[in-house]
Amino acid sequence: MTVHKAMRRAWVGVVAALALASAAAAAAPNDKVGFSIIRTGGRLTSESMLYQGGGKAKVDVVYSAILVRHGGQAFLFDTGLGARIDAQYGRDMPRWKRPFFHYDKPIVPVRDQLARAGLPAVRRIVLSHSHWDHASGVVDFPGAEVWVAPPERALVGKAGHGADNIWPSQVGDPGIAWTSIDFRSGPYRGFERSLDVYADGTVVLVPQYGHTAGSIGMFVTTSSGRRFFFCGDTVWSAAAIDAGRPKFWLARALVDADARATLSQVRRMEALRKHDPGLTIVPAHDGRVQARLGFFPGWVE
Numbered sequence: 001m002t003v004h005k006a007m008r009r010a011w012v013g014v015v016a017a018l019a020l021a022s023a024a025a026a027a028a029p030n031d032k033v034g035f036s037i038i039r040t041g042g043r044l045t046s047e048s049m050l051y052q053g054g055g056k057a058k059v060d061v062v063y064s065a066i067l068v069r070h071g072g073q074a075f076l077f078d079t080g081l082g083a084r085i086d087a088q089y090g091r092d093m094p095r096w097k098r099p100f101f102h103y104d105k106p107i108v109p110v111r112d113q114l115a116r117a118g119l120p121a122v123r124r125i126v127l128s129h130s131h132w133d134h135a136s137g138v139v140d141f142p143g144a145e146v147w148v149a150p151p152e153r154a155l156v157g158k159a160g161h162g163a164d165n166i167w168p169s170q171v172g173d174p175g176i177a178w179t180s181i182d183f184r185s186g187p188y189r190g191f192e193r194s195l196d197v198y199a200d201g202t203v204v205l206v207p208q209y210g211h212t213a214g215s216i217g218m219f220v221t222t223s224s225g226r227r228f229f230f231c232g233d234t235v236w237s238a239a240a241i242d243a244g245r246p247k248f249w250l251a252r253a254l255v256d257a258d259a260r261a262t263l264s265q266v267r268r269m270e271a272l273r274k275h276d277p278g279l280t281i282v283p284a285h286d287g288r289v290q291a292r293l294g295f296f297p298g299w300v301e
């Protein structure tokens with residue numbers, strides 16, 4: 001049986017399980033929780049471009065989406081580069097920024113990877129933040145609800161009117177079903193507020209404001225008990241957390257809305273890891289960390 005056939009069979013099982021679960025009106029305790037990292041594209045750059053004090057070695061900067069599965073349900077955390085990235089980039093990336101921000105070909109959008117594996121399109125997307133390299137694929141999933149933190153929702157409304165790196169070609173469609181995240185679940189692992197998405201502690205969203213006004217992070221505890229924290233673009237490389245370093249100064253100036261708040265989030269992640277050495281922190285663009293975990297159609301459970 002090919003991998004794709006196996007995936008398809010697994011997914012059919014998942015959909016059937018969903019029907020049963022909804023009948024029971026509660027998730028069964030043995031529901032599988034896991035994720036798959038869908039790499040849509042990347043580019044090679046030297047580590048020194050990612051954080052202060054990084055070396056000259058070339059590293060793989062990836063544009064990934066995380067497909068999170070909880071029993072019969074699934075959502076995307078970020079979308080990577082979507083099917084329309086070339087047109088979006090041509091229209092909305094300012095020319096002077098193009099030497100700093102680009103991507104190599106080929107691009108393989110999430111939508112196409114899911115279809116090839118026989119999986120259904122997702123109905124929910126959660127954005128770590130709304131920058132171009134995270135929101136590009138939103139338009140590939142018409143009708144999906146798109147979750148962002150309230151301050152990020154306000155930023156999205158300013159796309160094309162002074163919001164840096166947030167593009168009307170990606171988020172300007174009036175048909176997008178934006179949903180503001182309500183962090184109503186109380187403090188969680190040092191964060192003042194959180195949203196426990198499935199009310200069982202397996203997937204927890206937290207505000208991580210700094211890189212943008214409404215950036216968020218996501219904790220995932222898989223079925224086997226492995227613990228992960230997806231920190232979006234708060235750092236571009238997990239090595240920056242070990243070193244306690246901010247981004248390369250020019251990058252910081254170009255992308256971090258609030259450099260001080262971003263650095264305090266880096267310190268917070270240092271503390272998180274000190275308290276829980278088994279926690280794996282996964283930055284959105286860190287190809288080294290992600291390759292170690294493996295890419296779609298592989299799963300981490």
Ligand SMILES: [Zn+2]
Nearest residue numbers: 131133233284
């Ligand atoms: Zn990014």
